Amino acid sequence: MQLAAKAMHLALYAVLVAVPISGVLMMAAKGRAFDVFWLFTVPPLMATDRAFGESLEEAHEMLSYLMLILVGLHAAAAVFHQAILKDGVLAACCRSAELASPPRCEDARVRDFRHKKLNAV
Numbered sequence: 001m002q003l004a005a006k007a008m009h010l011a012l013y014a015v016l017v018a019v020p021i022s023g024v025l026m027m028a029a030k031g032r033a034f035d036v037f038w039l040f041t042v043p044p045l046m047a048t049d050r051a052f053g054e055s056l057e058e059a060h061e062m063l064s065y066l067m068l069i070l071v072g073l074h075a076a077a078a079v080f081h082q083a084i085l086k087d088g089v090l091a092a093c094c095r096s097a098e099l100a101s102p103p104r105c106e107d108a109r110v111r112d113f114r115h116k117k118l119n120a121v
Helices: 002-029 050-085 089-100 105-120
Strands: 034-036 040-042
Touching: 002 050, 050 089
Parallel strands: none
Antiparallel strands: 034 040
């Protein structure tokens, strides 16, 4: 199962990179400019090639569908581990996300209070 999980994560990361790249290339091949987060406009990066643009559009669409399928399978695997196997994988994922997140304001206040209290003694 660990191999399947690693393969799934690798596939998700690959598709997350491939979808925007194929979209940018598609826009460039079709001779269209595109906005980057509404901050600035990138002009077409290559000469217009409609046939290549259509092929890239199809690849972009297929990669998008693949991403939806992979995300759905990933969510289904999480539910399977939680409901059927009951092996704590989902809890471990949540714990690792909790450990990776920055401390909340309440946590910092409690820590500062305890630090002041210990130093006052």
